[in-house]
Amino acid sequence: MSYADAKQVSSDVIPVIDITSLRDGTDAETVARQLHVANTGLGFIYIKGHGIPNELITKTRTAAFEFFRASPKNKEAVRVSKSHRGWIAVGGAKMEDDAKPDLKESFVWGYQDKTGNMPDDHELRGENQWPTFSPNMENIAMEYFEAAHLVAHCLMQGFALGLGLERDFFLQTNDAPLSRASMVYYPAQPEAAGKDQFGVGAHTDFGVLTVLCQDDVGGLQVQDINGEWIAAPPIENTLIINVADLLSRWTNGAYKSTPHRVVNRSGRERLSLVLAYDPNPETMIDARDVFGPECAPENPPITCGDYLNWRFAKAFSHKKA
Numbered sequence: 001m002s003y004a005d006a007k008q009v010s011s012d013v014i015p016v017i018d019i020t021s022l023r024d025g026t027d028a029e030t031v032a033r034q035l036h037v038a039n040t041g042l043g044f045i046y047i048k049g050h051g052i053p054n055e056l057i058t059k060t061r062t063a064a065f066e067f068f069r070a071s072p073k074n075k076e077a078v079r080v081s082k083s084h085r086g087w088i089a090v091g092g093a094k095m096e097d098d099a100k101p102d103l104k105e106s107f108v109w110g111y112q113d114k115t116g117n118m119p120d121d122h123e124l125r126g127e128n129q130w131p132t133f134s135p136n137m138e139n140i141a142m143e144y145f146e147a148a149h150l151v152a153h154c155l156m157q158g159f160a161l162g163l164g165l166e167r168d169f170f171l172q173t174n175d176a177p178l179s180r181a182s183m184v185y186y187p188a189q190p191e192a193a194g195k196d197q198f199g200v201g202a203h204t205d206f207g208v209l210t211v212l213c214q215d216d217v218g219g220l221q222v223q224d225i226n227g228e229w230i231a232a233p234p235i236e237n238t239l240i241i242n243v244a245d246l247l248s249r250w251t252n253g254a255y256k257s258t259p260h261r262v263v264n265r266s267g268r269e270r271l272s273l274v275l276a277y278d279p280n281p282e283t284m285i286d287a288r289d290v291f292g293p294e295c296a297p298e299n300p301p302i303t304c305g306d307y308l309n310w311r312f313a314k315a316f317s318h319k320k321a
């Protein structure tokens, strides 16, 4: 296998779990058990029965393409702010200090209340930067944000049940989430870009849970426990979700946050909708709350907000400015 290739494996390595009966409550326990097994294994799952309407996905993707195809000058007007809202041009993100910048651009937005305001309680909060050239963007993006949050909430409830906790254990401070949503555009990666060029270099996700809506192009790869890269090809009508670092910390390493990367060799452009779900910034991440006072946490307790500040400062050049 040449560099940056990935093994094609059978579908049970990355399980497919239908969450319909968790969403409607008809058999939450069975789904919770399946989620628990998957999270203590690879930590990546295809989710069926997620409930995000296809039409919403389609219109969000259309808005995203309209945005990325706009002129650099127009996109410049919403260039990413210090609070991580807006357009991140190619070169704005890299996953390792000495890596080539990722070959992607993205548009990032976050929670706002029904009147369009957002709390001013954390460095990673700020006005969403809606492009004036795309008047529908705000409504569509916020509709998608809410729909993806319903999936995240449902999954967090399943995880809590799987861990033997109260269903809403992970959702106690959750009314103004620190989550970020992104539209991520990967141009077709030219062969000449070199073998150390990735759409997104190998990384684990920072926060609690990632809800990914990929398209039919492919290119996502996940590292298995032996260090081998395996392909996570598109499966129609599924989302991919993965445990991120803060949930791994919350569960004292029982849930796995697994490295992944994107190599878009398809010759086609690729577009993902990504929700990096996190609860409110004040949420205390302490494994003793999950496993009881006798648990010896591998990491000291930290708030969600402090943890994300630390991770962001490392990863994004606009936060280093």
Ligand SMILES: O=C(O)CCC(=O)C(=O)O
Pocket (backbone or CB within 6 Å): 184, 200, 205, 210, 212, 214, 220, 260, 261, 262, 272, 274
């Ligand atoms: O686009 C994808 O398939 C993955 C994106 C990703 O890993 C991320 O945004 O953290």
Ligand SMILES: [Fe+2]
Pocket (backbone or CB within 6 Å): 203, 204, 205, 210, 260
């Ligand atoms: Fe990721």
